[in-house]
Amino acid sequence: MYLHCVLTLLALFGIPVLECLQCFNCQNSNDPKCTGRVECLDNQSCFVQTVHSGNEVLYNMGCHNNQLCSSLRVDHSEIIGRSVQTRQQNRCHECCSTDYCNEEQLCAHREDSAGRQFIFGIPETYNSSHDYIKLYIASKDVSKVYITAPGIGFNQTITTLANTSTAVAIPGSIVTTTGLSNKAVYVESDQTISIYVMVREIGSSDGLLLLPIADDAPEFFVASYEPVDPTGPSQFLIIALEDSTLIDIQLRTSAGPVIIGSQSYSSGQNVSLKMSKMQTYLVQHEHDLTGTHITSSKPVSVVSGTKCANVPHDATSCDFLVEQMLPVSFWQREYVCAKLKSRGTNRLRILSSVDGTSVNIGATHIKLNKGEFYEYVNSNDVATPIESNFPVLVLQYAEGGDHDSKRGDPSMITIPSINSQEAEYFYETATPLPYHYVSITIRTDQANGLHIDGSTVSRSDELKTRINTTEFSIIRLSVTVGKHHIYHVDTTVGFGVIVYGFDSRESYGFPLGLTTQGGPRDTVRVLSVPDERT
Structure with a gap:
């Protein structure tokens, strides 16, 4: 039991006074900085609760009875524990026990793309044969990692080294085709890991960062591009973790009916599916599916892109595009982007989830409604700030080499926001392409602390811009083939990284990390799958 009212003596008169815990007190505020105050009763703690209302995060702060908080007792200057109450709309509910501790200490953790459980699939690729499909697993710790794809009879347990990445090849038979299949890949680790996947085909490669399983992220929008023709369709793949997962899809397409199963659907129509554990469902269409809205009753992953797209549509040659979609609840409002190093144009898509x-x-001002996107193109070599009143998803597209007369081909990259950044990354160049690059986004006044492979990061290719009064830099680097360690000397300083590479008519690109606001994912779920762990 926690007693937060204490009996003291008023020094001057010797009068006993009951002093109680003081907390910030606000209800349904969209600002985490609260000015209201309240005095708690005995056996109460300060609390903060974050609740999703559409795309908006609302904050409730005040006093809670201690029985509503966990019984885990820690030092009174720290968090007591997470509330045992759970609600579908709650992102975080935490308590603490010092005066005015419920503003900055609580619900300010950063979740990132590192985790302990992942589930994903690979949508149809342009060629039926692949050089390889590989997972690259990185961790600061020695980790025991179990990988299974029961639908193709694949099971493997590995032990990774600390402070590096380890590659694991997945059979090419994991690639899905239209409709329902049993080709999900599940990964579980005893330590926190990061994973990215490279699909390597000569002339048609791309990669994706995997995001850990999230219980509280049931909403997605599809990002894709107009296909080169019906043989290279726009596509999205839904991967279910549990039985009896109900899926609702509101289709959005640039043209034509979408065939799902044996039924034909128009843009704006809804489709409902019921999926079982470790199942995948692939939807394809000969026109762009960007803006399609997906919700689920249980945890799922969504991987989307295009089997082969020209970027822009009238430029040759086409390439495979793929990314795992960031759930809407993790979108942000502020980004900084610039041209990919060695390329001629900065081509972005900004996708909205609400009207x-x-x-x-x-200097471009636009307004978007739910599921709409805007394609921004700028050939100037500048850092471009992006700010929105509601969270948006930002994707960057490498263009076909014939369009900008540069080496490379199309790829699709999810851009980290300036508020979604980590402090350290381990990765290796995942293809035999000869030209590999890194773009780092960081506050300009913190850039001097950046290092790569033990050396200070060169700032010879640096672009700057401002969001509000804060200056940000994008630093672009050429990197050698092999393994790399990118970090800041101050471990509290976060920065965003995208990696990409080019060759004649070939490319890849993906972010190294995507952090989000919310409570830590420490609890490993139990998933009953065919188990051949060693």
Whole structure:
């Protein structure tokens, strides 16, 4: 039991006074900085609760009875524990026990793309044969990692080294085809790990960062591009973790009916599916599916892209595009982007999840409704700030080499926001391409502390811009083939990284990390799958 009212003596008069815990007190505020105050009763703690209302995060702060908080007792200057109450809309509910501790200490953790459980699949690739499909697993710790794809009879347990990445090849038979299949890949680790996947085909490669399983992220929008023709369709793949997973899809397409199963659906129509554990469902269409809305009753992953797309549509040659979609609850409002190193144009898509989304992209001002996107193109070599009133998803597209007369081909990259950044990354160049690059986004006044492979990061290719009063830099680097360690000397300083590479008519690109606001994912779920762990 926690007693937060204490009996003291008023020094001057010797009068006993009951002093109680003081907390910030606000209800349904969209600002985490609360000015209201309240005095708690005996046996109460300060609390903060974050609740999702559409795309908005609301904050409730005040006093809670101690029985509503966990019984885990720690030092009174720290968090007492997470509330035993759970609600579907709650992102975080935590308590603490010192005066005014419920503003900055609580619900301010950063979740990132590192985790202990992942589930994913590979949508159809342009060629039926692959050089390889590989997972690259990175961790600061020695980790025991179990990988299974029961639908193709694949099971493997590995032990990774600390402070590096380890590659694991997955059979090419894991690639899905249209409709329902049993080709999910599940990964579980005893330590926190990061994973990215490379699909390597000569002339048609791309990679994706895997995001850990999230119980509280049931909403997605599809990002894709207009296919080169019906043989290279726009596509999205839904991967279910549990039985009896109910899926609702609201289709959005640039043209034509979408065939799902034996039924034909128009843009704006809804489709409902019921999926079982470790199942995948692939939807394909000969026109762009960007903006399609997906919700689920249980945890799922969504991987989307295009089997082969020209970027822009009238430029040759086409390439495979793929990314795991960031759940809507993890989107952000502020980004900084610039041209990919060695390329001629900065081509972005900004995707909205709610009506009335206003976006400033440099000097360009646009308004988007639910599921709409804006394609921004700028050939100037500048850092471009992006700010919106509601969270948006930002994707960057490498263009076909014939369009900008540069080496490379199309790829699709999810851009980390300036608020979604980590402090350290381990990765290796995942293809035999000869030209590999890194773009780092960081506050300009913190850039001097950046290091790569033990050396200070060169700032010879640095672009700067401002969001509000804060200056940000994008630093672009050429990197050698092999393994790399990118970090800041101050472990509290976060920065965003995207990696990419080019050759004649070939490319890849993906972020190394995507952090989000919320409570830590420490609890490993139990998933009953055919188990051949060693």
